[in-house]
Amino acid sequence: MLTKRIIPCLDIKEGRTVKGTNFVDLRDAGDPVELGALYAQQGADELVFLDITATVDDRKTLVNLVREVARHVNIPFTVGGGISSIADVSALLNAGADKVSINSSAVRRPELVDELALAFGSQCIIVAIDTRFEPAAGLDFVHTHGGRRITELKTLEWAREVENRGAGEILLTSMDADGTKAGFACDLTALISSAASIPIIASGGAGTMEHFTEVFTTGKADAGLAASIFHFKEIEILALKNYLASQGIPMRI
Amino acid sequence: MEIAIIKYNAGNVASVMYALDRIGQKYQLTDDHEQVKKADKVIFPGVGEASTAMAYLKEKGLDTLIKGLKQPVLATCIGMQLLCKHSEEGNTDCIGVFDVEVKKFISKDLKIPHVGWNSIEQKGDNPLMKGLKEEEFVYFVHSFYAPVNAYTTAVCEYEQPFSAMLQKDNFYAAQFHAEISGKAGEQILKNFLAL
Numbered sequence A: 001m002l003t004k005r006i007i008p009c010l011d012i013k014e015g016r017t018v019k020g021t022n023f024v025d026l027r028d029a030g031d032p033v034e035l036g037a038l039y040a041q042q043g044a045d046e047l048v049f050l051d052i053t054a055t056v057d058d059r060k061t062l063v064n065l066v067r068e069v070a071r072h073v074n075i076p077f078t079v080g081g082g083i084s085s086i087a088d089v090s091a092l093l094n095a096g097a098d099k100v101s102i103n104s105s106a107v108r109r110p111e112l113v114d115e116l117a118l119a120f121g122s123q124c125i126i127v128a129i130d131t132r133f134e135p136a137a138g139l140d141f142v143h144t145h146g147g148r149r150i151t152e153l154k155t156l157e158w159a160r161e162v163e164n165r166g167a168g169e170i171l172l173t174s175m176d177a178d179g180t181k182a183g184f185a186c187d188l189t190a191l192i193s194s195a196a197s198i199p200i201i202a203s204g205g206a207g208t209m210e211h212f213t214e215v216f217t218t219g220k221a222d223a224g225l226a227a228s229i230f231h232f233k234e235i236e237i238l239a240l241k242n243y244l245a246s247q248g249i250p251m252r253i
Numbered sequence B: 001m002e003i004a005i006i007k008y009n010a011g012n013v014a015s016v017m018y019a020l021d022r023i024g025q026k027y028q029l030t031d032d033h034e035q036v037k038k039a040d041k042v043i044f045p046g047v048g049e050a051s052t053a054m055a056y057l058k059e060k061g062l063d064t065l066i067k068g069l070k071q072p073v074l075a076t077c078i079g080m081q082l083l084c085k086h087s088e089e090g091n092t093d094c095i096g097v098f099d100v101e102v103k104k105f106i107s108k109d110l111k112i113p114h115v116g117w118n119s120i121e122q123k124g125d126n127p128l129m130k131g132l133k134e135e136e137f138v139y140f141v142h143s144f145y146a147p148v149n150a151y152t153t154a155v156c157e158y159e160q161p162f163s164a165m166l167q168k169d170n171f172y173a174a175q176f177h178a179e180i181s182g183k184a185g186e187q188i189l190k191n192f193l194a195l
Helices: A032-042 A056-072 A086-094 A104-108 A111-120 A155-165 A186-195 A209-217 A237-246 B013-022 B033-038 B050-059 B062-067 B078-082 B182-193
Strands: A005-013 A016-019 A027-030 A047-051 A077-080 A099-102 A125-134 A139-144 A149-154 A169-174 A200-203 A223-226 B003-006 B028-030 B041-044 B073-076 B084-087 B098-104 B114-122 B136-142 B152-158 B160-168 B171-174
Touching: A005 A032, A005 A200, A005 A237, A016 A032, A027 A032, A032 A047, A032 A056, A032 A237, A047 A056, A056 A077, A056 A086, A056 B013, A077 A125, A086 A099, A086 A111, A099 A111, A104 A111, A104 A139, A111 A125, A111 A155, A125 A155, A139 A155, A149 A155, A155 A169, A155 A186, A169 A186, A186 A200, A186 A209, A209 A223, A209 A237, B003 B013, B003 B033, B013 B182, B028 B033, B033 B062, B050 B062, B050 B078, B073 B078, B078 B084, B078 B171, B098 B160, B136 B182
Parallel strands: A005 A047, A005 A223, A047 A077, A077 A099, A099 A125, A125 A169, A169 A200, A200 A223, B003 B028, B003 B041, B041 B073, B073 B171, B084 B098
Antiparallel strands: A005 A016, A016 A027, A125 A139, A139 A149, B114 B136, B114 B152, B152 B160, B160 B171
16 A cells, blocks of 8 residues: 655755754754665655755755765655756756755746656656745735745645646645644645645644644645654654554555 | 666666665666676666657667566666556557556546555565565556556555566566665665576
């Protein structure tokens, strides 16, 4: 049976893992290769590395980092942050990344999704969508710049569009839930997951093991992503997977 | 032991190379016919689209080369589909080691592509699954599949059963990505290298 996936996310700055609840208060959390390998050993189903600075110098560091991760990690991993061209993707895949995640660059130029899917196959193109509820409109809208800037794109419509353009998966981050530890945005995740025929990775809001049960049942997510609860060892991956299995959620143990 | 990884336009060869590095196995990435022929083992990996990949293989004469290989060959993902007779993807005539038609998953309820860790079950003799647990999970990413057939040596289920692994004579094939399938995948690669 196809299992639900647990995905730790590692934020990368200048080739190091950082942890912090926002982009201002960053603390060095060490070597991303070691941390990634450790998570893999503990039972993580995939890893996501997000380059949160993505300056030109950092790009080279990132490619080298991807190569080191690929050498040491025996599970699939995705790289995101600042990717905006076929050349960017080519460099990362050649270095050993299994998938890439694109976000603002797809919002700026949606054709990029088509181009990347055609060049590399849908299976390695994840479109990350940062979304926030707009009370005035009563709807979720796509946001960029870490959730600070609203776009004209309605989240549901954008999810359908990126699927039609060839995205292989959607990484859906609720900016309302992110950082709250009050649970994933299950209603929104279920809405998007039901409308899309590609897998949805839910992100933002994980605080307890029960939150993962909710996102896989009522939220209809195919995978759950989290960062701080794993980095700060609030939840151990193996304990989480054992718990979810005991709740009847299909897990790879 | 010499290992040749077939170099062609359906990429993500990097993951395969690093997986071999991790288990301490040297290899050559090559499309040179003589190099491939004289290798002790051949790996035919790939992620990509069938018609584009086949066109390239034909142009380089790699399709006939692969079909004529006598040493153990391991084909993964699109490599496995290309060893079949025909694929619905781009309505493509493939290499034809396995007399099997590759079909597209069609489902109202399930997500396509089939992405993630799914369990595989051995069927008949399968030396590549030696030492694995009865229920073992491996990583899949695909929208097309080979139905269960006479050559099936492992079965996976996604709405319906399909071939996770095939074998005929010296040709071994896996739909999943052994190279990123954790310890189980490493064991499968080691088993292939030990043939």
